[in-house]
Each structure stands twice: as C-alpha cells, then as structure tokens.
Amino acid sequence: MSDLLGRLRGRGWRMTSQRRVVAEVLDGDHVHLTADEVHLRAAARLPEISRATVYNTLGELVVLGEVLEVSTVGRAKRYDPNARNPHQHLVCSGCGTVRDVHPVGDAIGDLPEEERFGFAVGSVEITYRGLCPGCA
Amino acid sequence: MSDLLGRLRGRGWRMTSQRRVVAEVLDGDHVHLTADEVHLRAAARLPEISRATVYNTLGELVVLGEVLEVSTVGRAKRYDPNARNPHQHLVCSGCGTVRDVHPVGDAIGDLPEEERFGFAVGSVEITYRGLCPGCA
C-alpha cells in the first residue's frame, strides 16, 4: 500500500487532495472500513470532501485492483487495501471484526471439474466465521 | 426441504397461509432467490401478501436454520433453502447466477492455529467466482 500514490500517478491518475486523503485513510494492515467510515476519517483531514467523491474514489481503486470489496451479509460493504497480498477473512459473528488470514491448501483446486458446471473459475473467496476472544 | 412445513409446525410455528406460501416458493434445488423474487412468486399465489411478511418469514427461517443467507457484493441478499446439506457457492461474475457446489478438502482445517487469533472458528463460507458458459 505504501507506494499506492506513486502507482496511481503512474497510471495517469490525476492527483487531487481528495484522492490523496482517501488513499491515506486506507493505509495500513487489517484495515476494513466501510465507505462511511472512510468518509468520516477523510473528512477529519479535509472537511469539505463529499460522500460522492469517496464512493467514486473507492470504486476506482477497486477497478484498478488496488482495493478489494469484502462481501458482508446485510451490512455495508467494507474496503480492504491489502489487495496485493492474497488472503482470506476471519470474521467475528459477534462484533463484526475482520482479520486477514492465510489458509494453506488450494481452494480452487478443491472444486472438482464436474462441480464447475462449465464455469471458468477465476477466484475464490473464503470467509471463516467464529467468535473472537472478546465476544466468546 | 420437503417436510419443512412439518418441522416448522413441530417447533410451534403458527401456520398461516402466508408462511405456507413462502415456504413452498423456497422449495427445490439450486434455488437462490432474492427477497423480492420470493415476494413476487408468493404474490402469484396469494396476491395480498405484503413485503414485510416475506421479510419477516425469511428472517425467521434463517434464525431457525432452515434457510441460509448468501453473501453478495452489492446486490440484494439471496436465500438458499438447501441449509440441511452443507455446500458452497459458485457465482457468475456476469449475471449473478448461483450454483451449489461441494468442494473436497477441509477448509476449516486449512486455517493454521497461529492464523486464528484466538477465534473459535465455527464455520467457513466459500464463494467461487467466474463466468458461466452463457456469459463467457
């Protein structure tokens, strides 16, 4: 993530203060913010930033492959800046906390050919659910 | 699914025409309807049924463990009546079609102890993504 700004500039991204702030907010490990949380933190540094810009910027980062959208059941989408390091998620059923994890094994390979129904399977997303130490 | 109504009655569920129709709509394999689709199909048989009742009933079925909510990214939740048969999902990135699949291997066992952060991991949800034959 650290040189995200450089990579984006290299791809012809026009660098604006809003985009810079959004990118900075997303920096770090185990960061899984909702769009609203991103907006809140971005607005702390740049009060005039609009919700629309945050949504636009997050959407662009997702398309560029720099940020992943994390599926949620019923709640708001979460954005994960750790896109360059393949990983899966461990979610607390109590408080919703998300941790990045790295299972061993080959999940895609575990899906037999006859179970693919002709699909060209390109990726797999694994969510482990359980209670964190605090909620147990 | 076939004896769902009997099981529900056995748990003290008050049987109403609305609940019966919702349960019937959810019958079958590879059924992954959104709440709105359930409402549409239920209304074909029972025109006065309200959206709120469909949401209530689906929510109760989920709590009872008779129906699973399928995570989606950005789209409406889907409801999967195949809850008694453990399985995972294969989702088309193009049209959103969902198929039930049964990968081999032990996904929970593939998460090393040191990657569990003290969580009591109880379940794992795997989503394979790719293009279906129609969308490819």
Added chain:
DNA sequence: TCTTGACTTGGACGAAGTCCATCGTAGGAT
C-alpha cells in the same frame, strides 16, 4: 499563464430493508 477536460460537489433519487400502529386470525380453551 492559459486552457481544458477530468474531478468534485451536494442534493435528488433509487433500491433494499426495517419499523410500527393497527387489524386479522390460528388454534387452544370452553
């Protein structure tokens, strides 16, 4: 410094889902 097209803004809009006061009814009690 100028120019221009890409970016930002905020408010309206839309989809998905929840809430609530009121009415209806399933099913046990009589």
Added chain:
DNA sequence: ATCCTACGATGGACTTCGTCCAAGTCAAGA
C-alpha cells in the same frame, strides 16, 4: 361449535447504503 387472545399480517413511513447528475472547480500539459 364458538369464543378469546396472543401471535402474525399489513402497508406505509422511515432508514441505510449507494448512485446519478448538472454545475462549478482545478491539475497539469501546452
């Protein structure tokens, strides 16, 4: 068979999350 009543259904208002758009702003190349 009828009555009661608590549980369930209703629909419309409301909330949350997200998108769209016309108008204004500004980054960066000429």
